[in-house]
Amino acid sequence: MQMDFSVIIPEIAMVSLGVLVLILGLILPKKSLPRLGWFTSFSLIGILALVVLNWNNVGTVSGGLYLIDQFSQFFKVIFLTAAILVVFGSMAYVDKHLGGQAEYYSILVFSTLGMMVMASANDFITMYLGLELMTISFIVLVCFRRNDSESLEAGMKYVLLAGISSAVLLYGLSLIYGIAGTVLVVEVGMILAVQQSLPLLLVGVVMLVAGLGFKIAAVPFHMWAPDVYQGAPTPITSFLAVGSKMASFAILIRIFVLGMFGVSLSWGILMAILAGVTIIIGNLVAIPQTNIKRLMAYSGIAQAGYILVGMVTASQAGVKAIMFYGFIYIFAVVGVFTAISYYYNLTGSDEIKDYAGLSQRSPLMAATMVVSMLTMAGIPPFAGFVGKFYLFMTVVENYLWLAIIGLIMSMVSVYYYLMVVLVMYRDRPQDSSPIVVSLPVRMTLIFTMLVSVVLGVYPGPLSEIINKAALSFFMH
C-alpha cells in the first residue's frame, strides 16, 4: 500500500526541528544558546507557513488512522501560533530563570507535535499517543525550574493527576472499543448509531468525560489547574492554558461529535451540566484570588466552561463556535501571560497588588492586559464578544438556562478582570521607573492586542474559513 507522506510534512518537520534543537544545544558554544529561541521561533513560523500553504492538501495516512482535514489543519494553526507566541514571549524568561535552552525549546516543540497528532488522530490509539506525548512533555516543562520547590510541587501534582486522568480515560476507551469492536472513530460512530444504549456504554462515556474533563480543567476535575498554573514557569502556564486545553477539545470533539453522535442525547445534557457548573465555579472562585497566575487559572477554568457550551448540541454551529473561540482565546491568554512573565522577570512577583501603577511604568503592557482581559470577559468591540456570541447562540434554542448562566457569569468575570485593571491604572507605583520592553516581547504584545481588536471589529473572513473547516469535519 502506497502512503502519501506529503500530507504529514508538517509533523515530520516538527520531529526534525525538535531533534535538531536538542543537537544544536550540544554542539553550540554556551554563550550562543540564547539564540536558539530565535531559531526555534522562526522554524516554527516556517512550519506554520507549511500548514497554511497545504491547507487544501487533505488526506489520510496509515489506512485512516491519521486524518488530515481542514478541521485538523485549523487546530494545527492554533497550536503553532500559540507555540510561536510562547517562544517569543519566553526568551527573556528562559535566559534569566531557567537555562537549559536547548531542552526547553526542544520539549516545547515536542509537546506542540503531540497536540498536532491529537488534532489529526482518527483512532483511539493515535489519540492516546498524541495526548501522552503532549502531557509528558508538559510535565517536564512544568517542573523545569528543578531547584525551585514550587515548580517541583506543581510538577508532582501534575504527573500524578495526569496519570490518574489518563488511566480513567483509557478505561473508558477500552469499554468503547469493547462495545464497538473497533478503535476508528468514524466506525465507532456508525456502530453506535444503530445500537441501543447499553449500561456499559454509559459507563464508558462517563469515564471519557471524566478523563478529558481533567485535561480541559472542567469542574469538578479542575483542582490541579490552579496549583500547576501557579507553580509552572509562566510561559509554560500560558502554553498549558491554551495548547493543552484546545488540543483536548480537539479530541473531545472528534470522539463525541463524530464518534458518538448516535447517543448524543445521553451526553448532551451531561456536557451542559458540566459546562454550567464549570462556568459558575470558575468565575466565582476567581474573585478572591490575590495571585495573578491563580486568577488566570480560575478564569481559564471558566473559559473551558464557555468552550464546553459549544459541545452541547453536537452540531456544526457548535464546532464552529469552539474553533472560533479557541482561536481568539490563544491570543488573549498569551497576551496576558507574556506581560505577566515579563513583569515577573523584572520584579520577581506575581501578586496582583504589585501591579500597582503599571500603566505609568509601561503603557504597552498595561494596555495589552486590559485588551486581553476584556476579550476574555466578552466585552465588545473585542473579539471575545463575537466568540461568546457564537457559543451561546448554539444553545439558546434547547438549553436557554445555560446561555443565561453564561451571560450572567460573563458579567461577574468583568468584575475580577477590572479589579486588576483598577490596580494597574489607579494605584501609585512604588517604583515609578519606566519599564523597557524587549523586542520579542513587544512584538508579541502588540500582535496579540491587534488580533483581539481586529477580529472583534471584522470577524467575517475568519468566520468563513472556520465555517468551511467545520463543514469538512462532518464529511467523513
Place this chain on the structure above:
Amino acid sequence: MPTPSITLEHYLILGAVLFGIGLFGVLTKKNAIAVLISIELMLCAVNINLLAFNKYITPEAFIGQIFAIFVITVAAAEVGVGLAIIIAIYRNRLNINLEDFDWLKW
C-alpha cells in the same frame, strides 16, 4: 459435567476490581510512590480489558493487543518522569509525603 469456562464477563470483572483497587489506592495513599503504583494498577486493569475484548470481540484483528502494548510503553515513560520528579523533590525537601505538598494552595 462440562467444565466451567472463563468468559468475557470474568475478565471484565477482574479488570473492574483491579481498577477499583487502583482508584482506592490513588485516593487514600499518602506516599507519592504508592500513588504511582496505584496508577499502574489502574493501567493494568485497562490492559486486561483490552486483551479480553481483543480475544472475545475481535479475535481476527489485533487492535486490543497493539493498544495494550502502547499503553505499557507510554506508562513506562510516564512513570520514568514521575520517579525523576519524586527524586528531585526528595532532594529538595527530604520528604515525599503528599500531605506536606501544600505550598501551593488557595
